[in-house]
Amino acid sequence: MAIKEHRLIFKNIDVEGYTNDIACYEKNGGYADLKKAIGMKPEEICSEVMDSGVRGRGGAGFPAGMKWKFLDRKSGKPIYLVCNADESEPGTFKDRQIIHKDPHQLIEGMMIAAYAIQAKLAFIYIRGEFFEGARILERAIEEAREKGYLGDDILGSGYSCDILIHRGAGAYICGEETGLIESLEGKRPYPRIKPPYFPAALGLYQCPTIVNNVETLCDVKHVVNMGGKAFSEIGTPGNTGTRIWCVSGHVQKPGYYEFPCAALTLGELIYDVCGGLLPGRSLKAVIPGGSSSKVLRADERFTGKLKDGSEFDWGIEDIPMDFDSLMAAGSMSGSGGVIVMDDTTDMVEALANINSFYAHESCGQCTPCREGVQWMKKVTGRMSRGEARMEDVELLRSIAGQIEGRTICAFGEAASWPVQSFLAKFNDEFVAKAKQQAERNAGSEAPQALETTLI
Amino acid sequence: MAILNDENLAKVDKLVPKYPEKRSATLPLLHLIQEEHGYISNEAVEWVAERLDLSPINVYEVVTFYPMFKQKPGGKYAVKVCRTLSCALGGAYKTCKAFEEALGCGLDQTSEDKLASLEFVECHANCGRAPVVMVDEQMFEGVDENGARKLVEKMREGTL
Amino acid sequence: MSADAKAETITINVDGVDREVPKGANLIDAIEQLGEEIPHYCYHPKLSVVGNCRMCLVELGMPMRDRATGEPVLDDDGVQKIGWMPKPGIACSTTVAPGMHIKTKSQVVKDCRNGVMEFLLLNHPLDCPICDQAGECRLQEFATDYGRGYSRYTEAKNVKPKRTRIGPRIMLDDERCILCSRCIRFSKEIANDDVLGFIDRGSYSTLTTYPGKQLENNYSLNTVDICPVGALTSTDFRFKMRVWFLKAVPSICTESSVGANTEVWSREGKIYRITPRRNDAVNDTWMTDSGRALYKQVEADNRLRAYQVDGKASSFDAAIAAAIAQMKQGKTAVVASARASLEEQFLLSQMVEATAAVRVDMVSHYGDGDHLLLSEDRTPNLRGALLTGLINDLPDARLDGLGKAIDAGEVDTLFVVHEDLAAAGLTDAQIAKVKVIYAGIEENSSSANAKVSFPLLTVFEKEGSFVNQNFRVQKFHNAIPAPRGVVYDLHLLETLRAHMVGESPTRPTVPAVWELMAQKITCLHGLDFRGLGDLGVGVDAGRFASLPFVESKNLKHDPEKRSKLGVEAGATA
Ligand SMILES: Cc1cc2nc3c(=O)[nH]c(=O)nc-3n(C[C@H](O)[C@H](O)[C@H](O)COP(=O)(O)O)c2cc1C
Ligand code: SF4
C-alpha cells in the first residue's frame, strides 16, 4: 500500500496518548490559531477563508468563504453561528470522531469563525444520539471558558461569544440547515422555503446566521494556521484541503481516512487503503457521498468533459476522490460517506433499505416528499418481499421524477436520487425481480415472502 | 409525581435564560424529562409549555416528531439496532432477529419481563463498525447475532 | 369620500403575453386579478406563506443581465434573453417584479400539478358522495383538471382518525386532511388561540388538537371556510344540504359595528349558513362564529310575526290607523335604533319631523370587544343614526332622560323601534304612563305593553345599508322573502310619515330613499345605493369623528388614527 494518509483534521485522532482534554490540546499547539485570529481583523479572516477555497463538508460543498460573504451584516440584528453536528447522512461518521476525540479543535475553529463573522452567540446542534459527545463538548466548553478562549472578553480582545450545546432527538431532517434552525427555535424541524428564508439573512430567530459543518469549522482553524493560500494548495484548484472519507460496507478495513482532495482514486481508496473486498468477492457498486448521492456501478464507464475542458474516460476505480470529479461522474462527494457493496448485494433490497430510511425521515411538510417517498418505500419493500410487478420499475422512476426538484428542501433530491440511480444502473435486476415473480405467479403459486437481509 | 427532581429543576432554571428566546429550551427540557422518567407524559408536556409560555400543542407537536422521545414507559433497557444500509450490509437484520429471540419480543415492543424495549433506528454515524447497537446511552460496535445474545445475557445479569 | 387609490402597476409576462399587475403583489394574487388562476392549496392571502402543498409550482424567469457589466444580454434578434430558473418555483412565495416571466401552462407545470394531485389523492378516502365539501372542494375540482383518471397506487392507504369532534362547532376528518396547515396558521396568527397542530411525521403526520383542548374560540368556523378540502366541517351545517343547491347573497353582519361582510346561503326561503365575504378594509376574509348564528333569529320563537292593536292581531291598515290616531294626539317621543338600516333611520328622521316629536332617544348596546372582529358596540349602525341626524351625541345604555320626561308629563306617546323599554331602564310605572307604539323583530317588554305593534324584518329579509365603525357605508341584500303579510320596514315608516302629514304614502325603494338622502346628507353627496358596490364606501365622518366612540383597536379599526383622519378630512370638507 503506497498511499499514505495526509492527516490535517484527524491529525490527533486515535494517536497513542492523545486525550480530549484541554491540557493535551494546548500541549499540541492548541488555541494558538485562535490567538492569532484574535490579532487579525475579522475581515482578514474572512478573506483568508475565501482564498482557501474551502468548500462545505456537510454535503452541498458550497464554498465557506462565499457563504460568509453573503451574510447580512447591515441588518443591525445579532449574528449567530451554528455548527451542524447532526451527522445523520447514512454512511458518514467523521464528525463524531472529532467531537469525541478532539473536541477542542472544533471549539477553536468555531471561535475563530464566530470572531470572523462577529457572531453574538454560537450553537452546536448535535444529534440526540451523541450522548457521550454532548457531554464531552460540554466539558470542553467549560475548560475553554476557564482559559478565556470563549465567553466574555475572549483573550482580552473585548470580543465575547459563548457556545451553547443543543441536542437533537433523532431526526435526519435536523441536518438540513433550515430544519435545524427551526428545531433550535423549539419548533418542529420543518425546513423553510428559500427564498425568502436564506439563513445568511433570515436565519435563527430571523437573524443573519451561518451554519457550517463540524469538519468545515475545523478547516477554518487550519486556514488561519497556514493561511488561505497555503491551504488552497492542498488538493487541486476548486477542490482544496483534505477530505475525510468514511468507508463502510463490504471492504476489509472500513473506517475513516483523510487525504487531500483528488490525492487518490476511488479504486485506491477501496483496494489500497481499505484492503479491498472480502476474499472471493467482487465489487458491485459504490455510493460515494452518503446515501443521498447517486450510486456508481462497478463496470460503468464515466466519460465527459471536466471544467477545465479536458476529457475523461474513467472506470469506477479511476475516479479521483474530490468534489468536482465525483460530480463529473454523475454523483457527488457529499458528506464523504463511501458505502461499498460487493456482488452478494441484492440491489432491490439495498434500495428498499435506503427508501425505508427516507420514508422514516421525511418531515412530512411538503406533498411530493411526504407522499412520494413513502410510496417508493412501499413499492421497493413489496418488490423485496417477492411481490414485484412488471410495472413497478417504471412506476418508481416516475414517482422519483415527481419528487425531484419540486420540494421545499433538498431532502426531495436526497430521496429520489438513489431511486433514479439504482434504476438507471441496475435496471436489469429490478426487471429480473419482476419477471421472476411473474413466472412464479404464472405457476399459480401465491406470492411468497422472500428471505431478505437488507430490509 | 413531580415532573423533575430538584437537581434537574435547577438545571432548567439555568438553561432557559441562556437562549435568546425561551421556546428554544423545548428540546433540552424534554430531554431532561425523558432522561429522568424514561418517557414524556402529557402532564410533562403541559409543564414544559407552562414553563416556556407556550401552548401545550406547541410542545406536543415536537414530542411526537422525534423518535427519541417516548410517550409511554418502556423496558429497563432501550435496545436500538441500527438498520441503515451499512449496518444492514454488515448483518443488522440478523442481529435484530437475534435480539427478538433472546428477548422474546418483536420490534417496537417491550419484553414481557420489562427487561428491554427493542427498536430499529437509523444510521448512528458509526457505519465503519457495523452492525451498531445502542443500549440506553452506550454504543456497541460490530454486534453480530452472538453479540446480541451476549448483550441480552448481560442485561439479565445486570452487568451491562 | 375616500375611493381606493389606484395602485401602481408593473408589467410581467404571463405565458408569453405582457400583463399589467399591481406592484409588490403576490404572484398568485396578481394572476387572480388577471382573471386566471394558479391552482393552490396552502397559500392564503391573509396568512403567512409556508409553501408546503407545491400545487402552485410554475416556471419563472427574469430578463438576463451580464453579471459584470449589468448590461442586458440580448439574443440574435436583439431581444433580451430570459434566464429561466432551472427548477419550477412556487408562485405563492414569489412577489412580482418588473420584467418577470412566468409559464403557467407549460408541460413542466402541468406535470408538476399532475404529480402533486396524484400524491394528494394516494391516501385520500373516496368520500365525495358523503362529503360536505363536495361541490366546493379544491381537491375534487383540481382532480378533474389534473388527475390521472385512474390510480397507480395499489398499496394500503394510511388509516387516520375520522369524525373527531375537535370543538363545539367543528368536526375533523384526518383522512381527508391534506396537511396544508391553513387552519393551524389561522388559529395562531389570526385567532391568537394556538390549539391546532400536526403530530407525528412523514406521511403519518396528523392534524390534531392537544388532548383535552378544543378548538372553541369564537373564530373556529373560519377554519372550516379556509380548509381547502372537507377535513374540517361545521357540525351545524354538516350533512344538512348540498352546497350546490344553495344561493349566496352578499350581506353585512349585524353583530357589532365592525360590519363584517358576509354571504348568506339559502334555499327556498330557508337560510343554511352564513360565511364571511372578503373585504380587506373591514374583515379580510373572516367573521365570528357568533355572527354566523344570527340567522337563527329568522325563525326564533320570540319573533314578532303579526300586526297587533291592543294585543290582538290586526291587519296592517288597522294597525296604521291605530298608530296614527295615537300619534296625532301629540307629545310623541321616539326611541330610535342603531339596529335599523341607514335608509330606515333616514325615513324615521322624516317621520320624527312629521310627528313633531318632542324628543328622540337611542339606547346603546355595548359589550366587551375582542380586538378582532367583535367590537364593543354591538349594533351595526350607530354611525348611521348620527349621519341621518336622529341623534347628535352618543347614546346611553339607559333611557333615564326619557324616563324623567315621562315623569314630568312631557310624553304621551312613545314610538319605539326595536328597543326593549324595560331593559333600557324605564320603570313599569313610566311605561304604563305612556301609550307605546312598537316596531321590532322580537317580542319584548315593549311589545307586551304596546298599544300597537308592527313586526319588522331581519337583515336577511330586506336590503339597505349600515355605516360601520370606520364610517364605511356598506350594503346588504335581500336573501330570503319576508314573512307572509309583513311589509318592508321602509314601507311602514313612509306610510306613518305620509299619514301624519296627510299625504298619500308611496312605496319607497332603497335606491329612491338614497336619492333623497344623498341630497340631504352632506357626506353622502354624489353617492347612490348602487355606487356603494360590494365593498362599501368610506364617508367623511366630519364633526362626528371626534366623538368618544367606544370601539378600541381591532383588526381594521384604530381609534387614534380614525379620529385624526376624520378631523383632517372634516377640516378639508
Ligand atoms: C436532508 C439533508 C440532511 C443534511 N444533513 C446534514 C448533516 O447531518 N450534517 C451537516 O453538516 N450537513 C447536513 N446537511 C447540509 C446542511 O443543510 C448544510 O448545507 C450544511 O450544514 C452547511 O455546512 P457546510 O457548508 O459547512 O457544509 C443536510 C442537508 C440536507 C438537505
Ligand atoms: S422535502 Fe421532505 S424533508 Fe424537505 S420539507 Fe419537504 S417533506 Fe420535509
Ligand code: SF4
Ligand atoms: S375532501 Fe373533497 S375530494 Fe375529499 S372526499 Fe371531500 S369532496 Fe371528495
Ligand code: SF4
Ligand atoms: S384540516 Fe384542512 S386546513 Fe387544516 S391542514 Fe388539513 S387540509 Fe389544511
Ligand code: FES
Ligand atoms: S448505518 Fe448503522 S451506523 Fe451508519
Ligand code: FES
Ligand atoms: S400554494 Fe401551496 S406551495 Fe404555493
